[in-house]
Amino acid sequence: MKDSDPDKHKWFSDHISPDLTALHRIKETIYSGRSKFQSVDIINTAGFGVCLVLDGKIQSSEADEFIYHEALVQPAMLTHPQPERVFIAGGGEGATLREVLAHKTVKKAVMVDIDEEVVNLCRRFLPAWHRNAFDDPRAEIHFADARKYLEQSSDRFDVIIIDLVDPLEQGPARLLYTREFYEIVKQKLGRTGIMSVQAEPAEWKNSDNFTAIASTLKKVFRIARPYRVHVPAFLGLWGFVTASQSLDPTKVAPEEVDARISSRVSKRLKSYDGLTHQGMFTIPKHIRQQLAANKRIITDKEPISAY
Amino acid sequence: MKDSDPDKHKWFSDHISPDLTALHRIKETIYSGRSKFQSVDIINTAGFGVCLVLDGKIQSSEADEFIYHEALVQPAMLTHPQPERVFIAGGGEGATLREVLAHKTVKKAVMVDIDEEVVNLCRRFLPAWHRNAFDDPRAEIHFADARKYLEQSSDRFDVIIIDLVDPLEQGPARLLYTREFYEIVKQKLGRTGIMSVQAEPAEWKNSDNFTAIASTLKKVFRIARPYRVHVPAFLGLWGFVTASQSLDPTKVAPEEVDARISSRVSKRLKSYDGLTHQGMFTIPKHIRQQLAANKRIITDKEPISAY
């Protein structure tokens, strides 16, 4: 069989909204099945290379996962003066863990993902994501509900990274986007820790979940800072929020970000540096107004949901 | 991993014309690659079960291949009084061979397909098609260009079945739909043999290739009889033509068809019987007029091509 596949007949349909569908050309379906919690596809798309797809949603792509994972992890890690103990909720691909372990200061990284099958598939099929981070002696992997785990644990953490699937109505992550969960996180961080969370699409006409997460975190923490990066495979801008009782990434100057990267990070970052840091937290007027306008507090009783 | 796959995100696009595309939901991609001659996909669709797809075109589906293969093989076989030696051009799935070998009269069936890789994939992945016909001692399989093979062979055949892929511009079957090829076939059949050929879509607004093949065969043979069956996975009516110097399927009465099936066929036919036979050769007026109007003779110099 020849190497190239000129076939243009298989497509992955990403239903962005009832009114908008994107069709990604599939070069190869590497894996397709269902875990105990969700449907799982690993497909090689013509546009973005290999993609992990859970419940029909692209989680990350070979082409641009670095943009997403550096954005999720680095602002919180570099805002903290000395992150030693890190907790990751979710993070199945292992790339969040990879970004955390690139920090020389880290002594222990606890990752809790509910879906062991997905993590095993990622270990097998996505080596470019995890780069063997799972085998780092500082890494500790548990398969459990991250909220329950955190609630029952007596550990404290310097940084908590929340890297979960969308809050689908029947999905496993719905109650990990609520005020109640963030209260638990706050308790584990104490006065000196910082969290960051992937916070759904953050675009004009599609920012309700992003602004509600930011609003909820502002209620729970003294400081909450929304930010955004563009992830091509998601066909748009993705939101994140850091939250802390004391730490504020917007107070760290670009030069200081660059200096901390130099001294603390053991690998080359491809997207994140001082200027990138400054740009992500600089939000245009029409989105700032949406952030100011959305007062919603997400609770266990009234959780958000993604399309 | 659970059994069922509720995922609705992978689609196979069948480009029927520049103005019409069908999207078939994919449950599973069983195989995807390229042989020396064509792209090959074996996909499990939600609508038609497992399908063999060559160069982006569905060749046959688990759900309805019996309609296609019985229609291709049985009229010629049952019109012949005593088919002992049968030649198959193409027929990669092995289902044409299966239909031929169901005839107790058959002593030898020679199948010549250009694409060994496709035949091997069919043997492996499509057992419901071939039902081990490849292992029948009466079967003889060659991997070669069927036209060249036939030209160089000194054998004579009672029945020749032509079961080729569409005449794509760059495809391997283009020169097996021409007057020159049919002249070779005629010579191998002699006065008493009969051929049948899959002859492309046979619908109002999409019958040019069907009527041209019928017209060409009428030029080469004394008797040429176009017929049609509905194959759901092809989303329409498919054309066939029998041709012979002496044998005419429309002269075989339904009761005689049923009697010959009884005495000569060793398995149950699911679609074909006397009435089915009568129906397939009864073509409605508007298509009869198209058959009468198309005088085109397909030649090596001016071959037809499929979209």
Add this chain to the structure above:
Amino acid sequence: MKDSDPDKHKWFSDHISPDLTALHRIKETIYSGRSKFQSVDIINTAGFGVCLVLDGKIQSSEADEFIYHEALVQPAMLTHPQPERVFIAGGGEGATLREVLAHKTVKKAVMVDIDEEVVNLCRRFLPAWHRNAFDDPRAEIHFADARKYLEQSSDRFDVIIIDLVDPLEQGPARLLYTREFYEIVKQKLGRTGIMSVQAEPAEWKNSDNFTAIASTLKKVFRIARPYRVHVPAFLGLWGFVTASQSLDPTKVAPEEVDARISSRVSKRLKSYDGLTHQGMFTIPKHIRQQLAANKRIITDKEPISAY
């Protein structure tokens, strides 16, 4: 503005089943709106010319409405020895009326369609369908529910043609596919009349409604005869059934059909003649078996529904 439109960016999606969608290229949207009963689109497709679309389903196309309308009307009309009084339930485009009025024997044709807006749109935009049949002095048009109209009428009819939209769950035609409705029809036909009905897709893997309508009519009438034609714009075979206490189209020989067309029909038929008649009623074995197997009687309490 130039004449030709090379644009390939607008598509009509015909959701044939949850697992199969067809995309027809739109050249022009002629009309788009909602009547009191259904959504209405009149679009010019690249593949089939102008199409009437109700509730997202193609009702008929410029390219092949003649196949559908001749098949719906002519078998019943020509089986009847002297059709003078004809009733049409539905038939908004006016093409069913056109086929009825082509019969010189007809003295009165009563058409009852529920949707006046649709009929007016068809009069305006689909002149090639109705050919001014609405203005024929023998035609009488009422806007009402055809079942209620027939129930309250004291008229008797020689032929009743039922040309309704699909039985959609919320659609206006649901209770016009039931035993109770057919009993009313039988009463209006008496011993000597005949009805015909469009009876949904009639394909292998998609024949449940067709076979249930046939089964129900067999229960109500002494004679019920299912038949099928291929309508390209519907991407498949369409079913019909005639029913009568005394008249049987399969007993009319092809030559007799041709003779009756000659003496009774005042226009050229493009698809229907004696041979076409014979072909449509000749159903292949696998569909005959489905017809025999489906014993369902459709009732007002348990109506059928279309996807």
Add this chain to the structure above:
Amino acid sequence: MKDSDPDKHKWFSDHISPDLTALHRIKETIYSGRSKFQSVDIINTAGFGVCLVLDGKIQSSEADEFIYHEALVQPAMLTHPQPERVFIAGGGEGATLREVLAHKTVKKAVMVDIDEEVVNLCRRFLPAWHRNAFDDPRAEIHFADARKYLEQSSDRFDVIIIDLVDPLEQGPARLLYTREFYEIVKQKLGRTGIMSVQAEPAEWKNSDNFTAIASTLKKVFRIARPYRVHVPAFLGLWGFVTASQSLDPTKVAPEEVDARISSRVSKRLKSYDGLTHQGMFTIPKHIRQQLAANKRIITDKEPISAY
């Protein structure tokens, strides 16, 4: 006819690349035709409201045209100390003109668009875009090739805004993205003027045209500043570049931007202000590297082209 249209059957396909297609649901096709230069569609989409589509590409949408047009016009206008004479190349919708005329300093705005039919359609169907800007006494509209017009004109301008369709291979704008054209622009601006240009997609994996335009402008002008904003209807980040012999928008502080808006702009800006200004010019590391790496100079002989 009812107001709402629940129909989900008409789609606009935006072919973003050979490997990615977006389907936008169409609520209504307002206009569809061809001008002398390009195909023209005005469609009401469910996701982004009314959209102007030229040669199959969305030019701007009701939902977010303000993001695009403020970004195209305001940085150059507000970086200039006193813009009185402004030239617009293209700008058919009239929204670019609207943004220019919102500046109290402007005495004359010359807009040159090649396509009179498109401009007339926009005047008629897109009042929310132009807001009668065409009727402002300071506006002067010409229908001509903007390059030829500028070449033959002896006028000088303070600001030149280049708002053209994509450089399609057969399209009208191909030679308005070249070094030769930018040399003409430079001459008309003199030492103290500034230009801005819409510069195609500006995303990781899709930035070749953006970085080539920036590279070409850097060659022609002393100062060239690329920037980006997110336009949801384009499903991504859109690039722009300002260029000048003396003026540098990145040297204008956010507070100064806000002050200039206050004193010089007669309407409320929805997206643009000091912080938005700072954010747009702050480009992340991976895109900065692509800008640095692309040394291509676009010329009349070797123009760029869009998919």
